[in-house]
Amino acid sequence: MALLAIKDLRARVEEKEILKGLSLTINPGEVHAIMGPNGAGKSTLSSVITGKPGYEITEGSVLFEGKDLAELAANERACEGIFLAFQYPVEIPGVNYTTFLKTAINAKRKYFGEEEIDAMEFLKLMKSKIKLLKIADDMMKRPVNVGFSGGEKKRADVLQMAMLDPKLMILDEMDSGLDIDALRIAADGVNTLRSPDKAILCITHYQRLLDYVVPDFVHVLAGGRIVKSGGKELALELEEKGYTEFENAAA
Amino acid sequence: MSTTEMPPFLDAALPVPVEETGWLADLRQAGLDIYKRKGLPTPKVEAWKYTNLGGLAKTEFKPAALDVTVAADKLPLAAALSLDALALVFVNGRFDPAVSDLGALPKGLRVESLSKVLQAEPALVEPLLGKLATREDLPLAALNTGLLTDGLFVRLAKGVTLDKALHVVSVASGGSSAAAFHPRNLIVLEEGAKATIVESHVGLPDFPTFENSVTEVTLGEGAELKHYRLLNGPDTSYHVGVTLADVAAKARYESFALAIGGALTRNEVRVVLSGEGAHGVVNGSYAVHGGQHVDNTVLVDHAVPRATSSQLFKGVLDGTGKAVFQGKVLVRRDAQETDAQQLHKALLLSRGAEVDTKPELEIYADDVKCSHGATVGEMDAEQLFYLMARGIDEETALALLVEAFVEDVVHEISDEVVREAFIRKVRDWQTGREKAVWSE
Numbered sequence: 001m002a003l004l005a006i007k008d009l010r011a012r013v014e015e016k017e018i019l020k021g022l023s024l025t026i027n028p029g030e031v032h033a034i035m036g037p038n039g040a041g042k043s044t045l046s047s048v049i050t051g052k053p054g055y056e057i058t059e060g061s062v063l064f065e066g067k068d069l070a071e072l073a074a075n076e077r078a079c080e081g082i083f084l085a086f087q088y089p090v091e092i093p094g095v096n097y098t099t100f101l102k103t104a105i106n107a108k109r110k111y112f113g114e115e116e117i118d119a120m121e122f123l124k125l126m127k128s129k130i131k132l133l134k135i136a137d138d139m140m141k142r143p144v145n146v147g148f149s150g151g152e153k154k155r156a157d158v159l160q161m162a163m164l165d166p167k168l169m170i171l172d173e174m175d176s177g178l179d180i181d182a183l184r185i186a187a188d189g190v191n192t193l194r195s196p197d198k199a200i201l202c203i204t205h206y207q208r209l210l211d212y213v214v215p216d217f218v219h220v221l222a223g224g225r226i227v228k229s230g231g232k233e234l235a236l237e238l239e240e241k242g243y244t245e246f247e248n249a250a251a
Numbered sequence: 252m253s254t255t256e257m258p259p260f261l262d263a264a265l266p267v268p269v270e271e272t273g274w275l276a277d278l279r280q281a282g283l284d285i286y287k288r289k290g291l292p293t294p295k296v297e298a299w300k301y302t303n304l305g306g307l308a309k310t311e312f313k314p315a316a317l318d319v320t321v322a323a324d325k326l327p328l329a330a331a332l333s334l335d336a337l338a339l340v341f342v343n344g345r346f347d348p349a350v351s352d353l354g355a356l357p358k359g360l361r362v363e364s365l366s367k368v369l370q371a372e373p374a375l376v377e378p379l380l381g382k383l384a385t386r387e388d389l390p391l392a393a394l395n396t397g398l399l400t401d402g403l404f405v406r407l408a409k410g411v412t413l414d415k416a417l418h419v420v421s422v423a424s425g426g427s428s429a430a431a432f433h434p435r436n437l438i439v440l441e442e443g444a445k446a447t448i449v450e451s452h453v454g455l456p457d458f459p460t461f462e463n464s465v466t467e468v469t470l471g472e473g474a475e476l477k478h479y480r481l482l483n484g485p486d487t488s489y490h491v492g493v494t495l496a497d498v499a500a501k502a503r504y505e506s507f508a509l510a511i512g513g514a515l516t517r518n519e520v521r522v523v524l525s526g527e528g529a530h531g532v533v534n535g536s537y538a539v540h541g542g543q544h545v546d547n548t549v550l551v552d553h554a555v556p557r558a559t560s561s562q563l564f565k566g567v568l569d570g571t572g573k574a575v576f577q578g579k580v581l582v583r584r585d586a587q588e589t590d591a592q593q594l595h596k597a598l599l600l601s602r603g604a605e606v607d608t609k610p611e612l613e614i615y616a617d618d619v620k621c622s623h624g625a626t627v628g629e630m631d632a633e634q635l636f637y638l639m640a641r642g643i644d645e646e647t648a649l650a651l652l653v654e655a656f657v658e659d660v661v662h663e664i665s666d667e668v669v670r671e672a673f674i675r676k677v678r679d680w681q682t683g684r685e686k687a688v689w690s691e
Contacts, residue, residue, distance in 0.1 A: 094655025
């Protein structure tokens with residue numbers, strides 16, 4: 001069964017139709033990149049998959065392991081194994097990072113009817129992932145994302161990804177606000193999490209992220225639909241020629 | 252009000268347990284005169300514009316009987332702060348030695364019931380009692396003065412530091428009818444003395460109660476008082492309290508009040524910074540739901556140069572809860588190089604809730620640094636989605652965000668042990684709220 005099956009998806013936000021018949025199938029182990037001009041609907045796609053309030057599916061379907069996502073709340077989708085690495089991770093003053101991580105892990109456990117994580121087990125897990133991703137310990141003592149640099153925010157999101165062990169990792173414009181070194185560190189983190197049973201959906205305007213998180217498939221999203229699909233070479237082609245051709249096609 | 256009509260709370264014969272000396276009788280009379288002239292404040296009085304005591308005046312409160320006691324196992328201590336501290340219990344404003352736990356008092360500390368001091372050593376309190384509180388613009392404090400019988404008396408000798416906090420638990424209990432009581436507290440820290448005093452105001456939900464308390468605080472040069480209050484009465488309780496502090500040179504007065512219980516709570520704090528280098532912190536936090544009403548009214552008076560002050564209040568409102576914040580900074584003509592800050596932030600969780608904010612700066616000096624700000628906002632949708640996108644259900648996510656909002660100011664409490672106790676209280680409240688409110 002496909003991990004994610006999107007069929008003829010039409011979706012709108014505030015009465016405006018953004019996705020106009022989008023179809024996409026992602027299987028476990030695959031890395032897909034969605035590229036496209038600004039305003040094509042890239043972020044809308046990630047919002048619709050993850051269940052952000054305000055985004056409404058009007059037609060078509062989004063199935064995750066055969067389950068209709070339209071019937072699940074955002075937190076339920078996350079518990080099922082969908083993870084969104086935010087373009088701009090949100091600062092939450094007053095909520096301690098460690099408390100937040102533990103709450104998230106326990107939420108998932110509760111969803112599956114499991115016991116809460118033992119405090120020692122949690123610390124062990126966190127320490128091992130911090131080491132794996134080369135994250136500074138003191139970040140965990142701070143409020144969520146508050147005072148983090150752009151690179152730290154992305155790395156912190158990758159740490160959450162490592163802790164929550166999702167099946168589908170959606171990277172929304174991961175390169176936003178990052179210099180090349182910060183980008184490499186964040187991408188390296190993502191790569192350490194790759195495995196045959198997990199898939200990645202990489203949403204990006206620029207090709208540079210795909211040098212580090214190398215896709216199996218590249219799709220061009222324009223005018224709310226996928227207008228072209230190919231292998232990783234398509235990304236290089238887009239980098240060279242730009243999106244003009246597709247913008248015209250979509251219009 | 253017609254001139255023949257008597258304002259409420261004076262209609263019954265009042266017990267006077269101590270033998271009155273001349274000055275005390277005069278003081279009481281001065282208080283009664285003010286109250287009779289001014290009456291119970293109505294919204295027509297500027298300082299009471301947003302807090303209406305009309306409902307209170309309609310209830311027939313009787314003066315709390317002197318003999319009401321609450322058995323140790325019936326005390327609503329779960330509502331109070333849980334603290335390892337020297338504990339004093341007052342029931343309806345009367346000290347109850349049977350359930351208090353003071354142990355051996357540290358040297359230099361006097362802690363007693365005011366009635367005892369009035370009986371045994373009236374000269375000790377004569378120069379202080381009513382010095383700060385007998386004012387035309389505080390009619391309820393004047394009523395308190397008129398009826399004063401008992402309360403807390405604390406005096407800490409020069410240079411003494413109190414290691415353990417002093418915890419005053421004030422229990423309101425109607426006994427057999429709606430009851431009003433008027434505790435009067437006097438706190439004196441001599442030069443360089445340092446103490447933490449915590450008040451927990453709780454009650455039994457048997458009959459409506461009205462606590463009208465007055466606390467006068469005098470800090471000598473270089474003294475430091477950390478003064479924290481928990482206002483957590485049952486839904487049947489009304490609490491109007493005014494705390495007046497006089498802060499001498501280089502002394503530091505730090506106050507924090509958390510209001511989470513009670514039908515109506517007014518926490519009024521007036522701080523006079525009367526010596527150079529004095530520092531006043533007046534902070535607070537509140538959480539209201541249902542039809543609760545919380546009013547925080549603050550006046551910081553910079554009477555001399557080079558004093559500093561800050562006010563930070565944060566509150567959460569749900570249901571048809573109502574909150575009032577009136578914060579005023581007064582900088583007198585000579586108070587050059589004053590540094591004063593004020594901030595109030597409210598988080599609205601429902602459309603039925605209401606916040607009234609009135610920040611005021613009244614500045615007569617020209618070389619000052621003053622700031623004030625006020626915000627009223629709703630839950631941040633982006634933060635909520637971020638938490639939910641990590642698998643956290645909406646209720647838990649909301650609880651985390653509300654707790655974070657409220658705790659932010661609780662973290663400003665500089666006494667670590669007390670801070671932890673308040674954080675536990677916020678979390679208890681939050682747990683109770685999840686059960687009680689979000690299931691509505």
